[in-house]
Amino acid sequence: MKAKVLKLLREINGQYISGEKISSELSCSRTMVWKYIKALREDGYVIEAVSNKGYKLVSISNHLSDHEIRSRLGNDHLFKEISYHEEVESTQNIAQKLINQGAGSGTVVIANEQTSGRGRLGRDWFSPKDKGIWMSLILKPEITLREAPQLTLLAAVAVTRAISSVCSISSEIKWPNDILVDGKKVCGILTEMQADPDRIKSVIIGIGINVNQTDFPSSIANIATSLAKARGEQVERSELIIQILNEFQWLYEAYLAKGFSFIKPLWEVNAISIGKKIVATTAQGRLTGIAEGINDEGVLILRDDNGKVHHIYSGDITIPKD
Amino acid sequence: MKAKVLKLLREINGQYISGEKISSELSCSRTMVWKYIKALREDGYVIEAVSNKGYKLVSISNHLSDHEIRSRLGNDHLFKEISYHEEVESTQNIAQKLINQGAGSGTVVIANEQTSGRGRLGRDWFSPKDKGIWMSLILKPEITLREAPQLTLLAAVAVTRAISSVCSISSEIKWPNDILVDGKKVCGILTEMQADPDRIKSVIIGIGINVNQTDFPSSIANIATSLAKARGEQVERSELIIQILNEFQWLYEAYLAKGFSFIKPLWEVNAISIGKKIVATTAQGRLTGIAEGINDEGVLILRDDNGKVHHIYSGDITIPKD
Structure with missing residues (x-):
């Protein structure tokens, strides 16, 4: 229910929403609405309450919930x-x-x-x-x-x-x-x-x-x-x-x-490594070469210094500094 | 302990083993040996007991344990x-x-x-x-x-x-x-x-x-x-x-x-399907052809009627009757 109250406060987008509106939307009493507002404030939310206007979400809690x-x-x-x-x-x-x-x-x-x-x-x-x-x-x-x-x-x-x-x-x-x-x-x-x-x-x-x-x-x-x-x-x-x-x-x-x-x-x-020289450490050993890209399966393609192509299924790669 | 008594009975290989031998091998009393023999008999093992000779395993239980x-x-x-x-x-x-x-x-x-x-x-x-x-x-x-x-x-x-x-x-x-x-x-x-x-x-x-x-x-x-x-x-x-x-x-x-x-x-x-005509039903559809074997990864190789080679990673195969 706290989530639902919070959702209404958020949806009104910086405006005020009356306690009456909240209580009718969520089919609960005004007293319950007040309890949820209080609980949200305790969680760190800043919620303004103004007579005849209702509640406004001023800032959210930095606490995850x-x-x-x-x-x-x-x-x-x-x-x-x-x-x-x-x-x-x-x-x-x-x-x-x-x-x-x-x-x-x-x-x-x-x-x-x-x-x-x-x-x-x-x-x-x-x-x-x-x-x-x-x-x-x-x-x-x-x-x-x-x-x-x-x-x-x-x-x-x-x-x-x-x-x-x-x-x-x-x-x-x-x-x-x-x-x-x-x-x-x-x-x-x-x-x-x-x-x-x-x-x-x-x-x-x-x-x-x-x-x-x-x-x-x-x-x-x-x-x-x-x-x-x-x-x-x-x-x-x-x-x-x-x-x-x-x-x-x-x-x-x-x-x-x-x-x-x-x-x-x-x-x-968004990939940093493509087209660059990389070192791949795999269960089979260490390989150095150019990362050509990934294939249609998502497997990394590495071409080593002798021109041989390797498929890297798993492993660690590092990008040596020049 | 039942397993250890059973192991001794088994190791003597159709011969008799004395209760004294069992009790000294397993560092337990003769009374305890007798209790284990009784428990094994209740599990369905046929164990012969002869005075001055000891115990012999005649037949094992058909019950798993x-x-x-x-x-x-x-x-x-x-x-x-x-x-x-x-x-x-x-x-x-x-x-x-x-x-x-x-x-x-x-x-x-x-x-x-x-x-x-x-x-x-x-x-x-x-x-x-x-x-x-x-x-x-x-x-x-x-x-x-x-x-x-x-x-x-x-x-x-x-x-x-x-x-x-x-x-x-x-x-x-x-x-x-x-x-x-x-x-x-x-x-x-x-x-x-x-x-x-x-x-x-x-x-x-x-x-x-x-x-x-x-x-x-x-x-x-x-x-x-x-x-x-x-x-x-x-x-x-x-x-x-x-x-x-x-x-x-x-x-x-x-x-x-x-x-x-x-x-x-x-x-x-031991494979029945190799070299035979098979029908493979995979997530990608149905394929008919000759099962050529498995590759070094264990993947099934199927050559279809047009000579195209397919790798079958998973699926059901059936061997049609001629």
């Missing part, structure tokens, strides 16, 4: 369920538990803090309280095992586009799953799945974004940055989350209808 | 943990739960009955009480997402080899996961995994074998058979389980060391 996110998503959104948590070990683990309990496609797990955030290849992901976006998307697409890594690329496109529209800064994708601003990492994407050789049963796309950090631990200070550092001012996390979910929605629907060939050019236009 | 399986596995076997159940919905689901609880590579889930046994593509698998082998192997190999389907082929080789040595009947593999005797299905293999694009985290290989059924529901009577029907006599399930686990162990170790190229010829020698 499920009602904040829910109040901003359309009713027929791909992402229908928001599972919000103040502190979790890892949103990926929560998502896995929800799947085991029968959670459907379109569930989003969001946390204000992760105590054991995970990155690719078993690495840690630093996820401090109040500062970032730590979320996991649950999806159950009808795609094959080989197509699953394409969802990582799709998510990277959604995030770069959302960063551009919300923060007005440009970001670049480093194959397969990192998003950089000014050459430093602001976002990592971790796609995990349950599958059999015939089909994907569920996918969890973890998205970790450094949003409002001003400092980083010394171990990552040289390689990590935040959107706020790059932009020079704080970013409203819930706005960015909504924009990512909206971008993801249309890209995902186009992908399911038209295949990865629709996503490929959108990915390439 | 964890101590029966455990007493037959070597101490340094790949499969170290046996999780035995009288009745489960699905051994795959139990295996998934065990993984969530931290079960390690080499755990085997075995059930005497499955009430909701699962096959490929969401199909049911008929798994009646006392009659079959319904088991799931948990493994955590360091392989890539694309290599995972190879484990289905490896498991099929292990099962055909075990059937041959225990039952002295030959069986054939229909790509990718069915094992046929006299053209009818005796075994299905369902490989499920948790993975990210970089690596497999865990694999559950489900193996369902029709062992001692004499009748099948009318819906599958035309396409299913059992080893007992083909052989003309009952098969000891625990012996077949042990043989499958033993075959699996050496094939798996060779596979991890040498790759799929080691498994490929062993698979091909």
